[in-house]
Amino acid sequence: MKSAVVVFPASNCDRDAQTALKQLTGRDPHMVWHGDSALPSVDLVVLPGGFSYGDYLRSGAMASQSAIMRAVKAHADKGGMVLGICNGFQVLTESHLLPGALMRNADLKFVCRPVAMTVEETQSAFTRKYDKGQRVVFPVAHGDGNYFADEATLDRLEGENRVVFRYVEGDNPNGSARNIAGILNETRNVMGLMPHPERVVDPLLGGTDGVALFQSLIEALS
Amino acid sequence: MFSMTAITPALVKDHGLSEAEYRRILELMGREPSLVELGIFSVMWSEHCSYKSTRFHLRRLPTKAPWVLQGPGENAGVIDIGDGDAAIFKMESHNHPSFIEPYQGAATGVGGIMRDVFTMGARPIAMMNALRFGEPSHPKTRHLVDGVVRGIGGYGNCMGVPTVGGEVNFHRCYNGNILVNAMCVGLAHQDKIFLSAAKGAGNPVVYIGSKTGRDGIHGATMASAEFDDASEEKRPTVQVGDPFTEKLLLEACLELMATDAIIAIQDMGAAGLTSSSAEMGDKGGSGIELNLDRVPQREEGMTAYEMMLSESQERMLAVLKPGREAQAEAIFRKWELDFAVIGITTDTKRLVVKHKGQVVADMPITALSDEAPVYQRPYAARPAPAGNPAYDAKRPLLSSLKTIVGAPDMCSRRWVWEQYDYTVMTDTVQQPGGDAAVVRVHGSNKGLAITTDVTPRYCKADPKEGAKQAVAEAWRNICAVGAKPLAVTDNLNFGNPQKPEIMGEIVAAIDGIGEACRALDFPVISGNCSLYNETNGEGIFPTPAIGAVGLMGDVHRMATIAFKREGEAIMLIGDTRGHLGQSIYLREIEGREQGAAPPVDLAAEKAHGEFVRRLIEQGRVDTCHDLSDGGLLVALSEMALAGDIGCEAGVAGTTVEAIPFFFGEDQARYAIAAPVEEMNRIEQEARDAGIIHAIVGKTHAAKTLRIAGAGEIALADLRAAHEGWFPAYMAKEEVPPVN
């Protein structure tokens, strides 16, 4: 699987994504600068976590206007895989590659801790190696992870099985609607999620629940 | 040549200079200084930049060891951690700004210490913060806690550097002067360390980062006639942090450092352009000529005085090899940062500043550095209280325990650390909540253990013994995770040094740190002094915070405080005499801060630390906790809660009564757990090594803490008390965010 990680000004999980991809795919991802207008030929584009443009104005808003995002959209339109993690998820909603918006956490505080989720949907290139309903623990680290969409959009997401990860009831760290942690686009090749799979690929770091996500992609794309 | 402003005694006083200091300036200059020059003297000769009250005494600290690559004197200290790698670290205070504006004060404190570390070529890999607030019931405390914690998170999280630990204390002595000390640890290659010596003449001096505004120019000087007119609003002395720009500055600097274009580089911290240029010239033995017309400016009509004294954040000054300007500029443009060649190095050893075609300052650099005042202020030693106070032996042990683990100074700091991204960079192998945090050296199996420690109530009772204890506890926390303690940074927070009794505290604390660091082979490689922490004549407790770093060869062989398996034997290492003086027990249960601080036996610290570390390195022990505040019973509770595994324990190996046995704060002690057969071998080895030890209990299947003769308490009860206080306290009034 060939992959690329987009680096926005003040992305800060770009190296973490790179490390995880290298470890699990055996090859270095391309690191792509936000100002570039073309992507190398890859199967997967990762929009990493961080504070692109300081998260000033709104998280992900300025990054969504970067030159590279036109290329990312084109890649997605052609069916290419796009994974947005944390700030990357925010960039995807601001770019309208995914519906809804990520608002300030309900308790107004940044939150960093492991959270328990269930894998809601395994009919996807991102999650095929998980079991449906499987409980996984990923860390979150964000101030704006409170997923919002109008009721009709939420119903549609649920109806089309596009809610991929859901916080376990009682462990919702941000007030997200219907405990949503991660969603797919209509064509199921773009996924965004707030928790960090790339931080749980090594037992020393508190778990390996993120491994299957990357292995799903490797299997789907080989 | 200078636009003349009459230098009146009032103006001199406004600049914080004494009459004697001003006479010395006249001598050194051979003429009356210009206003700009007076401003430059005022900041360079300030306590903050010149360390004039402490410099004489700081010389007594040990700063050398074979693994020290750079001791105090540069932006941060550097140690050898093997394989060509270096760890670079320092701790710094931002106390006063954080009291005035907690969010921005703490945020810019974090930004400042990070620049100190990355200006030397290191990528910051971990942050710590040591915080002291006033008593919880003080009307300002909650707001300050909220703002400081959000500010530290706001800056550190955006930078993508994990904040992995620290300390939080509450005490009424900090009601009017909170302490916000931040520590940054960075990682560099030994052959890529950048210093601040601007060697050689004819080299371009470049300005990089944010534009200069009128930030942080001292309020008192603004009162002088020249600056009165234009200011429609009282100018703030608090700066606003811009972590986004700092993140770009970090990446751009590291990119430039990968080339060989840099001769010297230094962040613009306090006193911005003035101190960075003077220090670089001083260290390089060169002169510096600046043209302020070229300084990127955020506001219109800035005077030379304002530009030289501005403390705008997120700026750096560098000296490049000639001809490398374009290469450097391209990197900074890519990162969308300001870049300007603003001067040149000379061979005159003078700092010359030009503005609008005029020379506004021309002064010998040595006058700002070597010739800065050094005082041996009078000091008086205060007799330390003696004796082990009495206690009421009839109080029930376990309800006291519950009170203690739920006390403001003792409860879990989860509410704090969950607002910090402590897992970014995917190398945090020991997270907040243990003895020392451990971050892996990226791409290797090595780890750095990091801690900050000081117990102000001990230092108040006995500044020397308290300072020794701070070093010893830092040493212990590092040994307790299985790392070898290598070096320390200190942050000396005290009151007004012009009072002999405060100066006495400073001298005693420095002596204590020196003695402990020498005995433990634990050199001081960087540090910071914050004096005048007083309000209405009330000083803070002496608070010499110690930050320390240790190295472990293999992060897979590391101990944590959590009990891991049922049925393991628990050993107490060290001598338990039941020292209750200045203990948490006495304060929280009997309501008294009384008695002697616990004495520190440095030989025992060394022997016990090395013994414990060897067991962990050998992979024989993975559960270890040092004993500090609250003594043995608090340690056992924390171990049980962290692992969610209960234990039973009783008084062993001594005639000490239950309360002092379980709550005494004797030093040089650890609790470890291991399978019974392994523990038998460890006992034998301890005996052979002459290390005092006792088997005090074992882990068990029930989720309880059972104490012989005192009954049993459910872990759930303890957990509720331990986890409960902080969130409940902070929830009492919602404080809306700044952004």
Added chain:
Amino acid sequence: MKARVFVTLKNGVLDPQGKAIGHALNGLGFDSVGEVRQGKVIDLDLHESDAQKARAALTQMCEKLLANTVIEKYEIELR
């Protein structure tokens, strides 16, 4: 020309910041305070003297960047 843009949450979108401020004000004894909503105000200097052109440009800026129209609405004020 100077312009001021207000960006506020649409009605029906929960505003936790506004709620927290209202709560804190009540807590401080300001009992007369009812609902509170918080938004952003963005002040811009525009090198543009034609009000109509300015308004058109500002509308575009809002749609493209300044507001997230999934959750926010905006108002433009020329001064």
Added chain:
Amino acid sequence: MKARVFVTLKNGVLDPQGKAIGHALNGLGFDSVGEVRQGKVIDLDLHESDAQKARAALTQMCEKLLANTVIEKYEIELR
């Protein structure tokens, strides 16, 4: 009565958000945009019909909570 409170950074105080927004707008081709500053707008419902009293209360709210007068200034608008 409804009130609107503007809280903005004092002149001379660095406004990183405003700076970044201006930069982004220029990058999007809005060349006419000069300086940009960002602030907060707080809309309050007040159970108070006396304008003078309302203004006095709002001033207190600003001083105590809504603005950080070390770095921010505020304006009150009754509507």
